[in-house]
């Protein structure tokens with residue numbers, strides 16, 4: 059009964075007394091006394107059952123225990139709510155200071171910031187509403203909390219309307235368009251037979267059968283004068299979910315690779331923010347590729363391959379590619395200095411190049427990405443300076459050539475799995491004239507294309523094996 063105060067207990071007992079008949083004092087007078095052998099006086103008192111309501115007392119005690127338990131649980135609830143309220147108060151203070159910071163600085167904030175904040179606010183609003191309904195009666199703290207949260211909502215809305223660069227409006231528009239596109243696709247699904255789906259990483263398909271329209275991501279961060287370069291998405295069988303985008307525009311001489319940037323999410327890439335910029339001395343051409351946290355590129359003025367650790371920006375290995383020609387000897391059509399073109403596919407790292415011995419025809423080598431040793435080499439019959447670019451998917455090389463200023467064609471294949479050459483014709487729409495580089499990412503099965511200073515992306519469609 060520790061939670062029932064003495065006063066309360068007193069009240070309880072008083073109540074009990076009020077409802078019981080007064081004790082019959084006469085009954086106490088019926089006493090028989092006697093003396094025993096040793097002269098000790100002995101007497102018996104007879105108390106009628108009804109004198110004191112023992113059963114009532116017991117019931118009361120039970121009730122009191124129940125009440126005390128209830129009280130205990132209510133008390134713990136209250137302390138829990140108090141703690142929660144304290145946490146929410148802290149969060150509101152934090153949010154407020156963040157918003158104040160946003161107001162003070164004139165940097166633009168992205169939708170993501172606002173979205174996150176809205177999410178937090180609405181979450182708090184929900185909880186406070188819940189609290190309000192639990193704690194019956196008016197509670198000043200909770201009411202105040204509620205008001206403050208409402209205030210925060212208003213402030214966020216107001217701030218968002220001040221976004222000077224209209225980034226949000228643009229991104230909303232893009233979102234609206236994308237959802238329209240999805241609707242459209244859903245609609246189309248109903249009228250066309252199901253498209254074959256092959257999970258990323260799997261090579262159980264019969265090769266590329268079509269390509270999407272180009273999806274324009276952005277102008278590279280160094281601007282329109284940097285027409286040459288490459289970009290792509292990080293690819294690693296160890297971290298299939300890792301989202302890291304790399305962008306490497308060459309210097310304006312179209313030859314030297316000196317700077318690159320890494321973005322840890324697609325949103326950050328789009329908004330040019332939270333990027334890390336690094337310097338290399340120097341790479342050559344736009345043939346670089348990223349695989350397993352390393353960037354591989356042609357060391358300038360040589361037939362050497364460089365392996366750069368993206369964590370430290372240090373070249374950890376440099377190795378000669380035996381027989382490879384360099385210094386713009388057999389680069390791609392319309393694309394200079396790309397004598398060594400690195401490629402990544404489901405099975406790892408490759409390099410596409412030429413040798414004097416191959417008389418300028420494309421040579422493909424599978425590389426050991428740890429040691430940069432050549433594991434195997436295939437010599438094709440396709441003259442390298444007559445193709446505009448190449449990439450590898452599931453061990454099959456695909457080469458492109460320009461059709462006109464707006465269209466490119468994937469026209470040639472070489473399957474290293476069986477040494478067979480093939481002719482195909484898949485028309486690729488492009489935004490600008492020259493495809494400077496193509497990087498295939500096996501994680502999402504997309505082509506990351508550097509198209510005259512613009513970063514664009516394509517989705518690939520594959521055919522089932524049986525169709526081959």
Ligand SMILES: *[C@@H]1O[C@H](CO)[C@@H](O)[C@H](O)[C@H]1NC(C)=O
Pocket residue numbers: 088089
């Ligand atoms: C006292 O108790 C005895 C024994 O139960 C009974 O015989 C007697 O009548 C009682 N006397 C009075 C005055 O109640």
Ligand SMILES: *[C@@H]1O[C@H](CO)[C@@H](O)[C@H](O)[C@H]1NC(C)=O
Pocket residue numbers: 152153155156
């Ligand atoms: C707000 O909270 C975040 C993480 O929850 C923390 O990084 C930040 O420093 C806090 N800001 C203030 C002003 O307390």
Ligand SMILES: *[C@@H]1O[C@H](CO)[C@@H](O)[C@H](O)[C@H]1NC(C)=O
Pocket residue numbers: 202205206209
């Ligand atoms: C709400 O914000 C206004 C200023 O925007 C401020 O004057 C007012 O005191 C705030 N109310 C609460 C409950 O915080």
Ligand SMILES: *[C@@H]1O[C@H](CO)[C@@H](O)[C@H](O)[C@H]1NC(C)=O
Pocket residue numbers: 243244245247252253254255
């Ligand atoms: C339409 O097809 C695509 C690919 O086949 C699939 O991912 C998507 O879920 C389908 N949409 C609907 C609404 O069925």
Ligand SMILES: *[C@@H]1O[C@H](CO)[C@@H](O)[C@H](O)[C@H]1NC(C)=O
Pocket residue numbers: 268269270271
């Ligand atoms: C290939 O893709 C393009 C663009 O998405 C589309 O217009 C065309 O119909 C597709 N061709 C085939 C044969 O599926």
Ligand SMILES: *[C@@H]1O[C@H](CO)[C@@H](O)[C@H](O)[C@H]1NC(C)=O
Pocket residue numbers: 426427428429433
């Ligand atoms: C790649 O090279 C490393 C180091 O020389 C070696 O341990 C590894 O077995 C090689 N892997 C393959 C597939 O040859």
